[in-house]
Amino acid sequence: MCGVASLPNSMQRTVEGSIAQLEKQGLFIHASGEVESLFPHINIATSNKQEWHAKALEYLRSSEFLALANEYDQKSETQGTTPIKWLGKVIQHLSSISERQTKATD
Amino acid sequence: MRNKALGKEDVITGLFSRAVVITESFGDCSIFREIALHVSNLSNDVYPLTGTDVYFIDGQSKDSGVQYAKFFRSVNLPVVAILDFDALKQSSLIRKYLAALGTTQESESFMQVSSELGAYIRSMQEIIKPVHESIEKVATEFEKMTLQVKALSPHFLHQSQRSHSNTNSPEMMIKSRNMLQTSSRISKKLYLEDLLSSCVE
Numbered sequence: 001m002c003g004v005a006s007l008p009n010s011m012q013r014t015v016e017g018s019i020a021q022l023e024k025q026g027l028f029i030h031a032s033g034e035v036e037s038l039f040p041h042i043n044i045a046t047s048n049k050q051e052w053h054a055k056a057l058e059y060l061r062s063s064e065f066l067a068l069a070n071e072y073d074q075k076s077e078t079q080g081t082t083p084i085k086w087l088g089k090v091i092q093h094l095s096s097i098s099e100r101q102t103k104a105t106d
Numbered sequence: 107m108r109n110k111a112l113g114k115e116d117v118i119t120g121l122f123s124r125a126v127v128i129t130e131s132f133g134d135c136s137i138f139r140e141i142a143l144h145v146s147n148l149s150n151d152v153y154p155l156t157g158t159d160v161y162f163i164d165g166q167s168k169d170s171g172v173q174y175a176k177f178f179r180s181v182n183l184p185v186v187a188i189l190d191f192d193a194l195k196q197s198s199l200i201r202k203y204l205a206a207l208g209t210t211q212e213s214e215s216f217m218q219v220s221s222e223l224g225a226y227i228r229s230m231q232e233i234i235k236p237v238h239e240s241i242e243k244v245a246t247e248f249e250k251m252t253l254q255v256k257a258l259s260p261h262f263l264h265q266s267q268r269s270h271s272n273t274n275s276p277e278m279m280i281k282s283r284n285m286l287q288t289s290s291r292i293s294k295k296l297y298l299e300d301l302l303s304s305c306v307e
Contacts, residue, residue: 007223007226008226011222011223011226014222015194015223018194018220019194022200022204025204025207025209026185026186026187026207026208026209027186027187027189027200027203027204027207028186028187028188028189029188029189029190029191029193029194030188030189030190030191052133053132053133053136053137056137057136057137057140060137060140060141061140065144084141084144087138087141087142090127090142090186090188091125091142091155091156091160093186094125094127094155094160094184094185094186095125095155095184097125097184097185098124098125098155098184101182101184
């Protein structure tokens with residue numbers, strides 16, 4: 001997570017531990033740079049949010065994105081989470097709540 | 107639906123989906139939604155839910171997101187929230203979210219981290235403040251200079267137009283025609299003189 005990486009070392013671990021605790025409770029924290037890192041070719045200042053998002057969405061809908069995102073995910077396998085893996089974790093969490101609720105209803 | 111802060115369309119669409127994710131802004135919401143559609147395609151893990159089963163809501167702010175979380179939890183729909191990193195320094199907000207998401211356990215270690223993080227961010231802001239002030243000063247000076255250049259440009263434009271129109275005035279044209287005629291007469295005279303002298307020789 002980009003935001004955590006910019007913190008002093010001593011704080012990084014405790015913050016990461018804390019974020020992991022919150023995730024277990026359904027509250028996910030993301031650093032703003034994390035999503036933007038998927039779009040290194042979009043040469044628009046992220047402060048210009050509207051234009052940046054329009055470009056990002058256009059790119060996400062292109063076939064080019066799938067290939068790059070797949071490659072990006074494999075490359076960063078050892079470097080912790082990536083936006084796609086991270087969002088996978090969010091969906092995984094929702095899935096487990098859904099399963100628990102189904103079991104409780106049955 | 108009594109709570110006017112909640113968007114009616116979001117609530118209805120959320121109710122017809124299998125799970126809900128609350129985000130802070132429209133940008134986050136649309137990008138996460140799009141990436142989620144790819145999650146099941148890209149990951150080797152098999153999820154009971156896919157990106158299309160999940161509805162992403164633009165909570166419009168950190169505070170109103172809490173209301174959405176409360177509502178969807180009350181109707182037993184799986185719900186999570188995604189917040190920006192800066193939310194970590196607001197321990198009261200995190201408490202509200204945890205309560206809305208149905209978590210009863212109070213995390214002491216988190217509250218400790220939150221206060222440490224808040225102190226760290228404040229100390230960084232103290233360091234950044236003078237740099238930020240210098241940048242603002244330079245920006246103000248630059249803006250002043252730009253305005254001065256803009257104010258001067260019509261004057262330069264007028265001068266240049268005037269000098270251009272001077273060369274095209276009728277007086278100037280007559281003068282230059284006269285000069286041409288004189289030079290032509292001189293050259294003719296010189297030519298004749300040359301010819302005559304060559305004949306004499």
